[in-house]
Amino acid sequence: MTTQTTAPDAADVPAAAAPKGLIGLSEPVARTLATAGGVVSILSTFMSWTWTSEFPGDLTVYGYPGGLQILVLIGGLLTTLFCLASYGVKGLGWLTPAGADAAIKFAALATFATAWYTVIAISDELGGVVNLDPGGYVVAAGSLAALVGALALPFQQPEPDPIDPEDGSWDQFKHRAGHRWETVKAAFSGGSARPVPKLPDYLEILIIVAVLAIGLTVFTYGIGTQYDELFIGFLITAGLGFAAVNKAGLISQASQITARHKNITTCGAFIAAAMFPFTQTDDQYATLGVYILIFATVALGLNIVVGLAGLLDLGYVAFLGVGAYAAALVSGSPSSPFHVHWPFWAAALVGAAASLTFGVLIGAPTLRLRGDYLAIVTLGFGEIFRITANNLDGTSGPDITNGSNGISSIPNLNILGFDFGAQHTILGFTIGRFANYFFLMLIITAIVVLVFRRSGDSRIGRAWVAIREDETAALAMGINGFRVKLIAFAVGASLAGLAGTVQAHVTYTVTPEQYLFAGPIPPNSAFLLAAVVLGGMGTISGPLIGASLLFLIPNKLQFLGDYQLFAFGVALILLMRFRPEGMIPNRRRQLEFHEDAEAPTVLSKAGA
Known part of the structure; x- marks a missing residue:
């Protein structure tokens, strides 16, 4: 798997021409900071965030995430995996077919928003930050570091059309038409113009089953949230997490696969829906x-x-x-x-x-x-x-x-x-x-x-x-x-x-x-x-x-x-x-x- 590059190399491009993020950090430092923040956020979910079980979800247990910690764990995993994929780690390239940087930004934002919402809710309901255990401080710092690193990643600007607009030759017309058609395909596929290669049918059916299983799990979790704080955290994580997965190009990939098997997808969706009552006690x-x-x-x-x-x-x-x-x-x-x-x-x-x-x-x-x-x-x-x-x-x-x-x-x-x-x-x-x-x-x-x-x-x-x-x-x-x-x-x-x-x-x-x-x-x-x-x-x-x-x-x-x-x-x-x-x-x-x-x-x- 080749390394995904998100900006021109500093040795080849003048510093003034290099793309910049919202924060003036170099790209290697920003990517490292985002990765480290994601890892710290994951580790913090196995720590105690508050000393009392009065806050819903019992966040006092070490070594076992519960309640809102599970949502932060999911956000931290997404952030870390997208960061590792941006480094070109072998076997993770399929996670970011449309590029990793935009996905990292949304995943880090999901982690930060859910973590800080939880910390603020604990402080408000229990009477101050003194009610936070070490895990609460660690998740606040780790999620903030991940967000800062993600925002420092460079923005990608569209490449200019190298064709002279005044040139009306047939070759230039063909180039323009091809360039515009690639743009259209990119719009259809959610940002990635590359079509999904045809996989063996059994693999594509397994992917459809996995997508439907994830959908059933997310819906069941959302409808079964037992207290208000958990549902708000679920909305934050699910909304921003969906945006991150979409920016990575995974939604587009899944859509293309399901479009090739419409009947199987439809039947599978109804079977997944029929399983919902069996998931309830x-x-x-x-x-x-x-x-x-x-x-x-x-x-x-x-x-x-x-x-x-x-x-x-x-x-x-x-x-x-x-x-x-x-x-x-x-x-x-x-x-x-x-x-x-x-x-x-x-x-x-x-x-x-x-x-x-x-x-x-x-x-x-x-x-x-x-x-x-x-x-x-x-x-x-x-x-x-x-x-x-x-x-x-x-x-x-x-x-x-x-x-x-x-x-x-x-x-x-x-x-x-x-x-x-x-x-x-x-x-x-x-x-x-x-x-x-x-x-x-x-x-x-x-x-x-x-x-x-x-x-x-x-x-x-x-x-x-x-x-x-x-x-x-x-x-x-x-x-x-x-x-x-x-x-x-x-x-x-x-x-x-x-x-x-x-x-x-x-x-x-x-x-x-x-x-x-x-x-x-x-x-x-x-x-x-x-x-x-x-x-x-x-x-x-x-x-x-x-x-x-x-x-x-x-x-x-x-x-x-x-x-x-x-x-x-x-x-x-x-x-x-x-x-x-x-x-x-x-x-x-x-x-x-x-x-x-x-x-x-x-x-x-x-x-x-």
């Missing part, structure tokens, strides 16, 4: 899991409307409510005026059909509008649905929805003798009520993913993308814009209604207050739209990941009280500032938000 966190799946499934349905067809729908949560109310009315609730108890498959069809019908009825007179006008109309529909459901109480209107009290006491599902409200033992694991609904919702999610994927790759899916990019041009090419948009509206509404049928049984009660435009807890229209935009419009995994984060983070930040939404809003602003294309963007949107990349003349499957 009780039903506490399976509750969050099933709600996350409901929220994510509805967000994926909205992605058809917003991400593929480009229709801004601000009242989409109403379709979730229509499906939930329709299923609740025919599922045996004593509050239902119909007094019928249909099987789940029939209730699910009723919920999906009711939402589809409302989607067509609302879309038919309004989809001839565009842009802001369409958004205002859909927002009005969402509010009309909520107010109507609140008034159908037998006093202001017919007695159908029981007004603000809603449809209550919805019985648990019983499918083929399997009672979803009872505990079951599977492979020696006890599966509770919410875990049962988690598996059912996972099947619903798989159906929605299949519909989205098949629709996006079909002729109608390409018509949606054409309407989204330029409706006038699409109409000129013979696409029936109204019909295409109405199909998108109807499909998205029916998928939301399908998820609503499960939500009605999970929550036992369906009330109008569950379907607001905006509120502190999702699902609501504002959070659904944010999940699609932040996750990545037009993709499958983007809204699923975005919805998971947007549901999990507010639930875990409830200890902030009145400052919860403020902190959440700041996090969204930062994400949009530094990654406006979303967490999992498609290739076209990635080019739109990066000015240094020039798009090729033709983009195949631009909506992929």
